[in-house]
Amino acid sequence: MVDLTQIMDDEVFMAFASYATIILSKMMLMSATTAFYRMTRKVFANPEDCVTFGKGENAKKYLRTDDRVERVRRAHLNDLENIVPFLGIGLLYSLSGPDLSTAVLHFRLFVGARIYHTISYLTPLPQPNRALSFFIGYGVTLSMAYRLLKNKLYL
Amino acid sequence: MVDLTQIMDDEVFMAFASYATIILSKMMLMSATTAFYRMTRKVFANPEDCVTFGKGENAKKYLRTDDRVERVRRAHLNDLENIVPFLGIGLLYSLSGPDLSTAVLHFRLFVGARIYHTISYLTPLPQPNRALSFFIGYGVTLSMAYRLLKNKLYL
């Protein structure tokens, strides 16, 4: 029987696990940020969410959109769209026996770029801050996909 | 050579596989629910989807939004935002050699909380039903992330 606890002795896999957990935790912060702005700005999407602020027609005025909330939600969706490919491709790449320092460089660049992307989006910083951080993360994932398919293509 | 079929002999991993498959199948039901409401309420997002209900200007009136459809779509997106971190962190946590009963407790709480979240969202139940079920799922994922990083951090 395979002792699964030994899988985590593989340094590349352990590095992937650490960076993946960090960037997923960061993504989860976006939910909390959305909730924070919805509460403090009283901006809700569901009638049942604003009953504590008033009854009937009085509550309905809180069913609205807000620039700040929509900005956080766009940043969250962009995270989802980019972190899902990183997780899938990064996991398979980690199992394909890459060089440790190359792999760690990929993971660090991705995580750093995505954290900077969030800062750029929420501040907001002027372009091309956000665009550049997006393309660095995008390029890192494509680079892992290329290395994976070059070594291990099986169709 | 590693016999991969033996990985599934690991009880924690098998439990993770079962609960992950169940919650992903539940998430897929949201697509079917959206499709069901779109058809029965004749609410579409694309012109090519409503040609069977009329030609030209007559068909365009079905290009609209509907509270019920939007509610299902918000529940679906909230699922995506929370199930993706659970999948990534949960997979890595399962491979990090956790105690079986602790791990299964995490998985059961998460799956139960997310199913209750969907029920709260679609009924809709009054708050704080939905908020509580959201935070239980959120807390479970963060707890797995914490245990994973505490044991196996490699940066």
Add this chain to the structure above:
Amino acid sequence: MVDLTQIMDDEVFMAFASYATIILSKMMLMSATTAFYRMTRKVFANPEDCVTFGKGENAKKYLRTDDRVERVRRAHLNDLENIVPFLGIGLLYSLSGPDLSTAVLHFRLFVGARIYHTISYLTPLPQPNRALSFFIGYGVTLSMAYRLLKNKLYL
């Protein structure tokens, strides 16, 4: 110690890795397509994105929605909603020791159906092209979930 590079010697797992990487790369193309339409049609969601096209009130007119951009975004979100379950369930299914030819048939059908779904959505082709390709991908994922739970349920 487990030599992780040997995991990739498992043919089912290698096939899953290849198809998963291909379909994730395809999904990433949707981000580039959205960016392309936003630039060429001058349709933006954030004020900081359109400062190169004008100052002040002049720039605000580019903060708008566009049918073409919204269509790509709907296709992208539909990809996310369907590729995430495929990744999670497909990974676990690949590790559960399925027959190689059955597994490869599942992966090929899913990837083919999702590529055709994107073509149907963006062209757009008349229905039921898009609906059929959606349901083929949906059915493939459910079939893997069923086989996984039938063999390896552990609750």
